Amino acid sequence: MxxxxxxxxxxxxxIYSAQKKYVLVVHGGAGTITxxxxxxxxxxxxxxxxxxxxxxxxxxxxxxxxxxxxxxxAIVIMExxxxxxxxxxxxxxxxxxxxxxxxxxxGKDKSAGAIAGVHTVKNPIKAAIAVMQQSEHVMLSGVGAxxxxxxxxxxxxxxxxxxxxxxxxxxxxxxxxxxxxKTSQNTVAEAYEVDQKFGTVGAVALDKHGFxxxxxxxxxxxxxxxxxxxxxxxxxxxxxxxxQVGISGTGWGEYFIRATAARTxxxxxxxxxxxxxxxxxxxxxxxxxxxxxxGLIALDKDGNIAMPFxxxxxxxxxxxxxxxxxxxxxx
Amino acid sequence: MxxxxxxxxxxxxxIYSAQKKYVLVVHGGAGTITxxxxxxxxxxxxxxxxxxxxxxxxxxxxxxxxxxxxxxxAIVIMExxxxxxxxxxxxxxxxxxxxxxxxxxxGKDKSAGAIAGVHTVKNPIKAAIAVMQQSEHVMLSGVGAxxxxxxxxxxxxxxxxxxxxxxxxxxxxxxxxxxxxKTSQNTVAEAYEVDQKFGTVGAVALDKHGFxxxxxxxxxxxxxxxxxxxxxxxxxxxxxxxxQVGISGTGWGEYFIRATAARTxxxxxxxxxxxxxxxxxxxxxxxxxxxxxxGLIALDKDGNIAMPFxxxxxxxxxxxxxxxxxxxxxx
Numbered sequence: 001m002x003x004x005x006x007x008x009x010x011x012x013x014x015i016y017s018a019q020k021k022y023v024l025v026v027h028g029g030a031g032t033i034t035x036x037x038x039x040x041x042x043x044x045x046x047x048x049x050x051x052x053x054x055x056x057x058x059x060x061x062x063x064x065x066x067x068x069x070x071x072x073x074a075i076v077i078m079e080x081x082x083x084x085x086x087x088x089x090x091x092x093x094x095x096x097x098x099x100x101x102x103x104x105x106x107g108k109d110k111s112a113g114a115i116a117g118v119h120t121v122k123n124p125i126k127a128a129i130a131v132m133q134q135s136e137h138v139m140l141s142g143v144g145a146x147x148x149x150x151x152x153x154x155x156x157x158x159x160x161x162x163x164x165x166x167x168x169x170x171x172x173x174x175x176x177x178x179x180x181x182k183t184s185q186n187t188v189a190e191a192y193e194v195d196q197k198f199g200t201v202g203a204v205a206l207d208k209h210g211f212x213x214x215x216x217x218x219x220x221x222x223x224x225x226x227x228x229x230x231x232x233x234x235x236x237x238x239x240x241x242x243x244q245v246g247i248s249g250t251g252w253g254e255y256f257i258r259a260t261a262a263r264t265x266x267x268x269x270x271x272x273x274x275x276x277x278x279x280x281x282x283x284x285x286x287x288x289x290x291x292x293x294x295g296l297i298a299l300d301k302d303g304n305i306a307m308p309f310x311x312x313x314x315x316x317x318x319x320x321x322x323x324x325x326x327x328x329x330x331x
Numbered sequence: 332m333x334x335x336x337x338x339x340x341x342x343x344x345x346i347y348s349a350q351k352k353y354v355l356v357v358h359g360g361a362g363t364i365t366x367x368x369x370x371x372x373x374x375x376x377x378x379x380x381x382x383x384x385x386x387x388x389x390x391x392x393x394x395x396x397x398x399x400x401x402x403x404x405a406i407v408i409m410e411x412x413x414x415x416x417x418x419x420x421x422x423x424x425x426x427x428x429x430x431x432x433x434x435x436x437x438g439k440d441k442s443a444g445a446i447a448g449v450h451t452v453k454n455p456i457k458a459a460i461a462v463m464q465q466s467e468h469v470m471l472s473g474v475g476a477x478x479x480x481x482x483x484x485x486x487x488x489x490x491x492x493x494x495x496x497x498x499x500x501x502x503x504x505x506x507x508x509x510x511x512x513k514t515s516q517n518t519v520a521e522a523y524e525v526d527q528k529f530g531t532v533g534a535v536a537l538d539k540h541g542f543x544x545x546x547x548x549x550x551x552x553x554x555x556x557x558x559x560x561x562x563x564x565x566x567x568x569x570x571x572x573x574x575q576v577g578i579s580g581t582g583w584g585e586y587f588i589r590a591t592a593a594r595t596x597x598x599x600x601x602x603x604x605x606x607x608x609x610x611x612x613x614x615x616x617x618x619x620x621x622x623x624x625x626g627l628i629a630l631d632k633d634g635n636i637a638m639p640f641x642x643x644x645x646x647x648x649x650x651x652x653x654x655x656x657x658x659x660x661x662x
Binding site: 111135 | 443468471474476556598603
């Protein structure tokens with residue numbers, strides 16, 4: 001870990017240049033993340049974990065493995081960390097459960113897999129990959145998805161595994177707010193703490209064979225009800241990949257779905273020959289126009305990246321083909 | 332009903348012309364629907380029901396109501412009929428349940444609603460509309476979606492309501508096939524009877540205010556497992572609408588998701604200025620290239636329609652602003 005931190009510290013200073021060819025980009029969520037509300041310890045922890053995810057994914061690419069394996073390696077690191085709203089750090093639903101969604105898409109053949117509403121699968125991204133590779137379906141949900149994951153030999157954990165004190169307190173605070181006043185349409189953001197921390201994680205990788213994979217994993221919104229499904233497991237909304245570009249989103253999921261965010265970005269490149277940076281920024285602009293917020297990461301076949309967001313911050317990082325790491329949190 | 336049939340019979344002969352302005356288009360599923368396997372009685376029943384759906388939706392538009400109301404009226408007619416794989420005629424899952432999905436999108440403001448995996452909501456499309464209009468979410472699933480529908484006062488029925496003999500026998504046949512031989516990846520189509528009848532229903536309407544709505548409702552695939560979610564409730568896959576065009580798909584859902592079918596069609600119009608007919612055909616071609624099949628209906632803001640499919644047939648119909656009805660089943 002010490003070595004990782006050192007590597008990160010040394011390389012964070014690396015100038016972020018368009019000339020560099022990136023092979024992996026990750027995010028750990030967008031939201032009201034500001035320097036003033038962040039402790040040094042916490043910032044170091046986030047930077048270290050993002051570096052670890054980048055190095056894990058990079059290692060797969062370096063070995064000549066597929067971008068699917070790279071995305072899996074990077075996301076598993078973040079799912080296993082309580083820092084992010086995915087896997088171990090998933091937020092709580094209104095009913096006090098952790099209900100997780102994940103998806104993956106492989107640009108080579110546009111194969112895809114997704115799971116929604118699982119409570120016991122340790123690494124939801126692995127379940128999404130199993131759906132993609134070992135079923136004839138794209139999307140499974142609820143108990144069915146859990147049974148499928150069990151059948152495929154994925155690690156199943158007790159529901160208690162996902163309980164973290166910080167997330168539990170977030171729910172209690174929101175429940176108290178709900179009890180003390182009627183939540184109107186105007187206070188939706190407040191009721192779901194949507195601006196506080198989305199915390200969804202995602203990764204997009206480009207392997208040595210030239211193929212792109214995008215993946216996303218999340219616990220959704222604190223206090224969510226009615227088995228709500230957000231954009232993370234929706235192919236075309238939170239995740240998309242084709243032969244040209246891969247995208248993973250993080251933000252207010254409802255707006256990402258309505259904007260078909262990930263597909264919109266790819267379509268602007270595919271049909272209008274727009275650069276990844278312009279296509280990505282325009283997509284965030286469209287989400288903002290609808291009234292939503294969040295961010296996304298994108299990586300194209302030439303190794304160019306874009307990481308726009310319209311929130312105060314977004315945990316994000318990328319690594320070049322030479323292993324240079326770039327990490328940012330604030331605007 | 333007699334009057335409806337007469338109206339339909341008189342108007343079916345109407346020449347399908349590009350000059351006509353259509354205000355509503357519906358489908359009742361694509362698949363292996365051929366003249367040789369169809370009885371006259373059955374064909375008349377399908378034509379009559381599609382006409383009834385068109386007239387119900389047309390009546391809303393004629394009154395100056397929104398395209399959301401028109402789509403709802405048309406789809407409810409088909410959901411309440413055992414002829415289609417939606418609502419009353421929903422197919423059975425592997426476990427012998429009826430598990431329904433639906434979605435709606437309103438082009439005016441890109442608002443959207445969807446429900447996945449409900450067992451007791453009489454009209455899934457109404458639940459999707461309630462999600463769009465009465466919740467801050469876009470997609471709800473399973474028991475949560477049912478609780479939401481109950482809370483909003485929608486009609487809840489006993490699970491037995493959805494049991495139809497024909498669909499039950501389809502499941503039994505597939506289960507017998509499964510028992511008699513191992514299903515390999517190569518016989519997926521056989522295992523799920525995917526080519527036999529998709530039967531998903533959908534509607535796209537253009538109201539007098541110039542706004543488009545698209546909606547889709549389905550029971551999914553016979554013998555589906557693991558709480559599989561298909562394209563019907565996925566915004567951008569089975570359903571999409573913006574200010575320019577609305578789309579509803581029917582077919583092998585996994586391919587429609589991977590092709591982000593509905594959004595792809597709209598993107599070709601939005602970003603490449605392609606006509607609705609070309610954009611629609613190219614979308615079906617992309618689905619076919621991936622290995623999938625099915626069809627879709629699309630209606631643009633000028634009243635142009637497209638209804639391409641790459642299966643043997645698709646139950647489909649449209650109605651002009653003057654109330655002229657056009658219905659087709661085969662190629």
